[in-house]
């Protein structure tokens with residue numbers, strides 16, 4: 001397939017590299033106005049261009065990885081050339097309804113919400129579309145399944161998916177950073193503290209995904225009665241660990257909904 005990604009920023013470049021690394025048989029092009037800034041993509045056999053329309057008529061899938069306020073102008077620019085194609089928008093907060101109103105044609109319109117771990121084949125991508133288009137989203141689901149997991153969700157949960165899945169990368173990294181900081185205070189150099197904290201988070205995630213367990217079942221295996229784990233966990237909860245995460249996620253959702 002020919003995949004044309006408009007917007008070679010954080011997300012667009014990550015999607016391009018992920019698709020280049022974890023899928024086969026796809027030609028990927030990424031556009032960015034200042035094309036010099038995405039020259040590094042060429043090492044992955046990704047074509048780059050400053051022209052959104054160059055070659056776009058050969059694309060099977062067009063992915064919008066631009067800021068929400070850039071969507072309408074970019075659509076106006078490309079629409080005459082992309083009749084009948086799949087257009088997948090990763091712009092947060094831009095609804096399927098809005099996209100369909102702007103596109104209003106024979107295109108399949110899909111909203112996607114990957115996260116930047118897509119670059120490493122580890123995104124949790126949520127996908128939605130209008131009822132008429134759901135049956136045509138299979139190509140996109142299969143594509144994003146190769147760079148992590150991909151699920152179709154109800155459009156009304158797309159903002160929640162953005163917060164949990166996409167912002168969630170930053171939340172998880174902040175947990176790791178805090179562990180690292182604590183690790184330094186209790187004796188490790190920064191590099192070793194980060195290596196231990198990151199691998200421990202990865203191990204916990206792998207156990208969860210492979211066992212399909214509830215986190216607390218695994219926590220029970222670590223918490224020796226009267227031991228140091230439960231003492232630390234309870235102190236964290238006294239200080240509002242879970243509560244602050246829940247509040248942060250809800251604040252992000254309020255922000256995205258405006």
Ligand SMILES: NC(=O)C1=CN([C@@H]2O[C@H](COP(=O)(O)OP(=O)(O)OC[C@H]3O[C@@H](n4cnc5c(N)ncnc54)[C@H](O)[C@@H]3O)[C@@H](O)[C@H]2O)C=CC1
Nearest residue numbers: 007008009010011012032033065066067068090091092166
């Ligand atoms: N960064 C993240 O983790 C995630 C971001 N998103 C969403 O993806 C979208 C992009 O976010 P980022 O990649 O972080 O932003 P970004 O600012 O890094 O990337 C946007 C890119 O689009 C380029 N651009 C702007 N106008 C253009 C045009 N007319 N033609 C071609 N390129 C153009 C910009 O130069 C920039 O490189 C946003 O809507 C964001 O909400 C979604 C999921 C995750």
Ligand SMILES: O=C(O)[C@@H]1CCC=N1
Nearest residue numbers: 092162163166167168
């Ligand atoms: O912070 C943001 O608004 C975007 C949406 C998801 C990730 N980054």
